[in-house]
Amino acid sequence: MDKAHAGKLRLVIAVLLPLGIxxxxxxxxxxxxGVSLKDLLALMTGTARANVHFIFxxxxxxxxILAFVSGGALSIxxxxxxxxxxxxxxxxxxxxxxxxAALGATxxxxxxxxxxxxxxxxxxxxxFIGALAAVLLVYRLASTNGKVTTxxxxxxxxxxxxxxxxxxxxxxxxxxxxxxxxxxxxMGSFTSASWEKVFIAVPVMLVASALCLCFARDLNIMLQGDxxxxxxxxxxxxxxxxxxxxxxxxAASAVSVSGIIGFVGLIVPHMLRLVIGPDHRALLPLSxxxxxxxxxxxxxxxxxVLDSQEIPVGVITAIIGVPFFLFLLRRGRRVKR
Numbered sequence: 001m002d003k004a005h006a007g008k009l010r011l012v013i014a015v016l017l018p019l020g021i022x023x024x025x026x027x028x029x030x031x032x033x034g035v036s037l038k039d040l041l042a043l044m045t046g047t048a049r050a051n052v053h054f055i056f057x058x059x060x061x062x063x064x065i066l067a068f069v070s071g072g073a074l075s076i077x078x079x080x081x082x083x084x085x086x087x088x089x090x091x092x093x094x095x096x097x098x099x100x101a102a103l104g105a106t107x108x109x110x111x112x113x114x115x116x117x118x119x120x121x122x123x124x125x126x127x128f129i130g131a132l133a134a135v136l137l138v139y140r141l142a143s144t145n146g147k148v149t150t151x152x153x154x155x156x157x158x159x160x161x162x163x164x165x166x167x168x169x170x171x172x173x174x175x176x177x178x179x180x181x182x183x184x185x186x187m188g189s190f191t192s193a194s195w196e197k198v199f200i201a202v203p204v205m206l207v208a209s210a211l212c213l214c215f216a217r218d219l220n221i222m223l224q225g226d227x228x229x230x231x232x233x234x235x236x237x238x239x240x241x242x243x244x245x246x247x248x249x250x251a252a253s254a255v256s257v258s259g260i261i262g263f264v265g266l267i268v269p270h271m272l273r274l275v276i277g278p279d280h281r282a283l284l285p286l287s288x289x290x291x292x293x294x295x296x297x298x299x300x301x302x303x304x305v306l307d308s309q310e311i312p313v314g315v316i317t318a319i320i321g322v323p324f325f326l327f328l329l330r331r332g333r334r335v336k337r
Contacts (some may be wrong), residue, residue, distance in 0.1 A: 008276050016289055023296040027064040028056060031303050035060070063193035065202065067299040067313075068292035070190075070254035071264055073205040075291020077247035078265020079272075079284055080212050083219040084243055085150050088273070089325075091265030092251035095157040095244065096134035098262070099164035101255040104130020106168045106182050110175040123185065124197070124256045131252035134160050139244065147237065188259035188314030190299055201257045208250035209288055215243055216280040223278060261314045263321025264291050271324075 029035055035055055042048035043056055078091035092098070104126035138160050142152040168186070172179045218239045222229045226236040251265070268291045269283065276282055298316040305311055 005277060005279075009282055012272065012276055012286060016286065016293060020289065020293045020296075023293050023300070024064055024068075026300050027067070027296055028060045030300055031055075031060065058195075059193075062195045062198045063190050063299070064296060065198050066193045066257060067190050067296045069202045069205050070258050070261070070292075071268075071295025071298075072288035072292035073209055073250040073254040074261065074264040075268040075294070076209045076212050076284055076288040077251045078291075079269035079280070079287040080215070080219065080243050080247050081265070082269055082273075083223065083278070083280055083283075084240055085154070086223065087150075088270050089266070090154075091263075092247055093161070093262065093265070094154055095248070096138045096160045096164070097131045097248060097251045097255060098260050099161035099168075100134020101127040101131040101252060102168050102186050102260055103134070103164040104128070105185050105256075105259070106171045109178050109181050109185065110171045124201075127259075128252050128256035130164075131255055132248060134164060135244065135248045135252075148240065184312065185259045186314075187312030188261035188317070189302075189310070189312045190258055191310060193257070197257045201253045204253045205250050208246045208253070212243065212246050212250070213284050215239055215246075216284050219243075219280040220278070259312070259314065261295065261317055263317045263325065264295055267321055267324050268294050 025040070028040055029037065035052055039048055039052045040056075043052065048056070074092065081090040081092060081094070082088055084090075105123045107130070108121075108123040108126035138153065138156045139148065141156040141160070142148045144152070168182070172182055175182075218229075218234050221232050221234045222236050222239065224232075229236045255261070269287045272283055272286050272290055276286065295313070295317070298320070299313045302313040302316050303310050305316075
């Protein structure tokens with residue numbers, strides 16, 4: 001690693017660490033229930049009032065943890081898929097995770113299932129199953145004689161996502177009384193965060209994200225092409241299959257507890273790649289941390305933008321993400337010229 005690259009890496013870390021601390025403090029302080037910095041200090045010394053203790057430990061802390069880890073899982077999934085496909089526009093949603101989760105959650109909402117597994121409701125469970133099922137179907141459709149090309153995988157992902165979205169609209173038309181709940185879920189929110197969801201979803205996201213880090217070296221080699229990777233002892237097909245499974249599990253776990261939150265896996269990895277370069281040994285862990293900070297800040301803003309009510313966090317990420325997406329498109333066109 002040359003000095004210039006090492007300097008940029010230190011700069012990114014120096015920015016992200018205090019930003020992460022500030023994001024957590026802000027997540028604890030801001031919201032409909034007023035908690036002051038004095039109350040936060042009282043919590044640290046064990047002298048806080050009972051209501052402050054309840055707000056912090058039962059409402060704010062599980063929500064902050066869930067937002068941070070979900071953002072990290074979505075971001076590291078996007079970083080892996082961008083490196084694997086060699087496409088800065090790729091993220092977990094291009095292979096059907098988002099649409100599959102939306103279809104599963106919509107089915108649960110439409111039929112008013114109230115069953116839960118230790119606090120992990122039917123909507124969350126069906127969203128997770130729907131995301132996994134959609135990606136499995138995408139992979140089977142893209143597979144020819146046991147081989148899957150990037151082009152066929154992306155086309156299959158678009159097809160299944162379109163079909164899933166169409167079925168969601170059908171559910172909304174048939175079950176008009178559930179339309180508001182379906183729309184709100186698809187916009188993404190952490191209002192229903194709880195310790196039960198933290199205990200079930202967070203370990204899955206952390207394990208899947210940690211396993212993605214094991215493929216950093218392989219992703220670096222695959223940037224040179226499959227032929228070069230084979231000569232260097234890397235089975236590109238095996239790496240792709242493994243990463244599709246891991247990124248799907250990570251992203252599906254995040255989506256199942258948060259709803260559809262777009263652009264996290266697109267914005268954060270690409271911004272970091274522009275600064276520190278494509279070395280996945282640094283890019284992947286920083287993407288996880290950066291994605292967590294980004295979504296934690298977005299969730300805090302979702303509680304602050306309107307005084308009377310909270311807006312979905314997916315709206316905040318879309319407002320930030322769409323201009324960045326258009327920037328990538330324009331930048332790509334300039335490069336081609």
